[in-house]
Amino acid sequence: MIGLLIVDDHPVVRDGLRGMFAGDERFRVLGEAADGNEALAVARAVQPDVVLMDLRMPGMDGVTAIRALREQGVPARVLVLTTYDTDSDVLPAIKAGATGYLLKDVPREELFRAVSAAYRGESVLSPAVAGRLMGELRSPAREELSQRELEVLGLIAQGCSNRETAKRLFISEATVKTHLLHAYAKLGVRDRAAAVAAAYARRLLGG
Structure with a gap:
């Protein structure tokens, strides 16, 4: 079974994800957290295989938490699950060490496959995010920097x-x-x- 930590500041989202994964024998939800600081503490305590990480949260945000997990040697893979796919969200999350990046409208089975892939260390990007990253790599800056x-x-x-x-x-x-x-x-x-x-x-x- 793949042990999960769900990190999101909205209780309804956490409840929904917990219920979704509880119904599949491949996964086990080991804990939940409402912000980055709590995520660090819970991750150290329960040692999850995969962390489902929201990005925009009060207190410590998701990108900072991803970076802190890496710095503290927590071996869990981090799969971002968020509503946002803007440049200022995607690039820092990937740079901080996220294994994958999905949007919250992802279908249930696709999310299950993504978690399993992240557990294996494979990169998982939603099509919209992958397209954005490729666009960033290919496009010049909006204006030339001095x-x-x-x-x-x-x-x-x-x-x-x-x-x-x-x-x-x-x-x-x-x-x-x-x-x-x-x-x-x-x-x-x-x-x-x-x-x-x-x-x-x-x-x-x-x-």
Whole structure:
């Protein structure tokens, strides 16, 4: 049996998923969590094989939780199950270490197959998400990033803080923030992680 942890901030969704998997002898729901922090604690306690992870939750969000699970050495595969398939959701989740990414309108049997595939370590992407990722890889940025914006993103990608980036480029922290905001707008993202992921996907950063 494949042991599952269901992570979603909506009790009705958790109840629905629990009932769905309880009716199939291939799966066993080991626990539930309403946010990322709770997911980390429960995952350490019950050692699931697969985590069904929502993304947008209060407190610790799904992407942060996925990253934390990897950093803490929790071996479970993470299968994102969410309503959202925007650039700023998909790219960071995959970059953080999600094995797969499905939307909540997925049919029951397809979800069962996806969980089994994730358990085997296979990547599982809904058609809409796969198409979006391929589009990101093939398309240029909405607007060209300036050389300075690329320099700032490159340092952020290396783990530099705004202060460290400012020091290295001999500019102020306020200027770093301005360059980041301009880069977010051009890349169509909302945060640092998504900007770095999008820049790599569009081959704007080396590596």
